[in-house]
Amino acid sequence: MSKLLFIPFSVIGGILAGFIGKKTFELVWGAFDDEEAPEPGHREISLVKLILALIVQGAIFRAVRGLVDHGSRHAFQKMTGSWPGEEQPERS
Numbered sequence: 001m002s003k004l005l006f007i008p009f010s011v012i013g014g015i016l017a018g019f020i021g022k023k024t025f026e027l028v029w030g031a032f033d034d035e036e037a038p039e040p041g042h043r044e045i046s047l048v049k050l051i052l053a054l055i056v057q058g059a060i061f062r063a064v065r066g067l068v069d070h071g072s073r074h075a076f077q078k079m080t081g082s083w084p085g086e087e088q089p090e091r092s
Contacts, residue, residue, distance in 0.1 A: 002076075006084035009072045017068035021061040028056060 029037045037053040038045035077083050 002080060002082040002084045005080065006073070006076055009076050009084075010069070013068045013072040014065070017061075017065040020068065021064040024064060025057050025060045028060065029053065032056075 025037070032052070033049070037057070038050045039053075040050065042050075073084055
């Protein structure tokens with residue numbers, strides 16, 4: 001039941017994480033280059049710059065999303081007393 005009640009927290013967290021991730025990437029990319037980051041849809045770009053931009057962007061978005069998701073789960077637990085997920089990773 002707590003997983004169902006957690007859905008609004010997850011949606012809001014995802015939107016927030018996307019905004020934070022985009023702004024963070026823009027800030028980090030600004031340290032690499034004065035031009036905007038290349039995207040796959042751009043025709044005249046350096047392949048090396050594109051790969052670097054995609055790797056940096058992916059790492060930032062994954063880290064921000066994970067941190068926001070974990071934080072929203074803690075907030076949900078404080079509000080409801082129930083953790084919406086697994087307690088710990090499964091052993092292999």
